[in-house]
Structures are given as C-alpha cells and as structure tokens.
Amino acid sequence: KQEVTQIPAALSVPEGENLVLNCSFTDSAIYNLQWFRQDPGKGLTSLLLIQSSQREQTSGRLNASLDKSSGRSTLYIAASQPGDSATYLCAAISPGNQFYFGTGTSLTVIP
Amino acid sequence: SQTIHQWPATLVQPVGSPLSLECTVEGTSNPNLYWYRQAAGRGLQLLFYSVGIGQISSEVPQNLSASRPQDRQFILSSKKLLLSDSGFYLCAWTGGRDETQYFGPGTRLLVL
Numbered sequence: 001k002q003e004v005t006q007i008p009a010a011l012s013v014p015e016g017e018n019l020v021l022n023c024s025f026t027d028s029a030i031y032n033l034q035w036f037r038q039d040p041g042k043g044l045t046s047l048l049l050i051q052s053s054q055r056e057q058t059s060g061r062l063n064a065s066l067d068k069s070s071g072r073s074t075l076y077i078a079a080s081q082p083g084d085s086a087t088y089l090c091a092a093i094s095p096g097n098q099f100y101f102g103t104g105t106s107l108t109v110i111p
Numbered sequence: 112s113q114t115i116h117q118w119p120a121t122l123v124q125p126v127g128s129p130l131s132l133e134c135t136v137e138g139t140s141n142p143n144l145y146w147y148r149q150a151a152g153r154g155l156q157l158l159f160y161s162v163g164i165g166q167i168s169s170e171v172p173q174n175l176s177a178s179r180p181q182d183r184q185f186i187l188s189s190k191k192l193l194l195s196d197s198g199f200y201l202c203a204w205t206g207g208r209d210e211t212q213y214f215g216p217g218t219r220l221l222v223l
Contacts, residue, residue, distance in 0.1 A: 006112065032210060034211065034212060036214075037209065041199075042215040043167070043201055043214040043215055043216045043217045043218075044201065044203075046151075046212065046213060046214075046216070049209065049210060049211045051210070069223045089154070089155070091212070093210075093212075097159070097205060098160065099141055099145070099157065100211055101147075101154050101155040102154060103153065103154035104154065
C-alpha cells in the first residue's frame with residue numbers, strides 16, 4: 001500500500017524567507033501528485049497538481065517538483081508571508097484515482 | 112463553476128445516536144466522490160469513494176456506511192455513533208478536466 005511521508009512535521013520561519021517542504025512516497029507507480037493547503041478548521045484547498053509526465057508546476061510564488069524514480073516531491077515557497085501560515089499536505093494519486101495523503105507540514109511564518 | 116457543499120458544519124451527538132452527513136456537488140456530472148475523516152493531529156483517512164450512483168467502495172472496516180442516491184449526492188451515515196467517530200469529515204470530488212481533487216468545507220462531529 002502507498003505510504004506518504006512529509007518532513008518536517010512543523011516549520012517556523014521569518015517572513016521573507018524561501019522554504020522547501022518535502023513529500024516522499026513508497027510506490028513510484030503514481031498517476032499524479034497534488035499539493036494542498038489547509039487552514040485551521042477548514043477544508044483543503046488545492047495548490048498544484050503535477051501529472052506523472054511532468055517534473056514541475058508553478059503558480060505564483062509556489063513551485064512543486066516531482067521525481068517519481070526517487071519517490072519524492074518538493075514544494076518551494078518563495079518570499080514567504082504570514083498569510084502562508086497553514087498546514088500543507090501532499091497526496092500521491094494512484095492510477096485507480098485513489099488519493100494517499102501525508103500527515104502534513106504545519107508552517108508558521110513569523111512577521 | 113463547480114462547487115461542493117457539506118452540511119451540517121458542526122454537529123454534537125450522543126453516543127449511540129444515528130448520523131447522516133450530506134455532500135452535494137454542483138456544476139459537474141458523474142464525479143468521483145470521496146469521504147475522508149481527519150482526527151485531531153492526524154492525517155486524512157479515506158473512508159469511502161464512489162465512481163457512480165450506487166457504487167460505493169469502503170477502505171476500512173468501521174461503524175459508518177455511505178450511499179450515493181444521486182449522481183452528485185454522497186451521504187455518510189451511522190446507525191449508532193461511537194466516541195471514536197468524533198472528527199472532521201471531509202467530502203471531495205474529482206472528475207474535472209484538470210484531474211484535481213476539490214474539497215468541501217467539512218463537518219466537525221463531536222460524539223459525547
């Protein structure tokens with residue numbers, strides 16, 4: 001069964017810093033990989049989806065990369081802002097369209 | 112555009128009482144639908160998913176059941192709630208051209 005791990009579990013950075021969140025998965029036969037953001041008490045908001053044929057996706061200050069052979073994805077956040085504070089989750093998506101979630105990285109950006 | 116609704120937003124129920132949570136999707140047809148539970152401090156656990164009306168797959172044995180009576184309606188139920196059923200329940204759908212999974216706002220359930 002696919003297992004997804006996110007490191008670190010929590011991260012605190014000063015405003016303006018660039019940062020990288022890590023996601024690793026055990027089964028490289030994934031279809032897609034998706035990154036989400038979750039604010040406290042809220043549902044998940046999709047940030048980026050990387051298809052298996054792609055190596056990265058960019059949206060504004062966010063860049064996500066995917067290396068299927070090594071079972072890793074990273075989410076790069078440039079020039080972090082206090083509004084970026086949230087929990088970030090990644091999900092590895094199987095060919096059968098099942099989503100396997102990591103436990104998330106809780107990010108705090110200090111003004 | 113597509114939207115996904117969940118209700119109620121918050122629910123407090125006694126142990127042994129029944130449960131019915133509803134999820135509806137607008138603006139799309141034949142979506143894949145999912146129910147997840149998120150316990151405090153833990154990741155998302157997939158409970159059920161459905162690829163069509165009346166088609167339900169269960170991921171884990173549990174006290175809950177799901178039904179899909181209409182194409183864009185997904186219902187999570189229980190006949191008798193347990194304390195361990197407390198958590199944050201999220202409904203989601205896929206099936207759009209962008210293959211992205213979209214989540215509803217969630218229902219927070221507290222069983223006392």
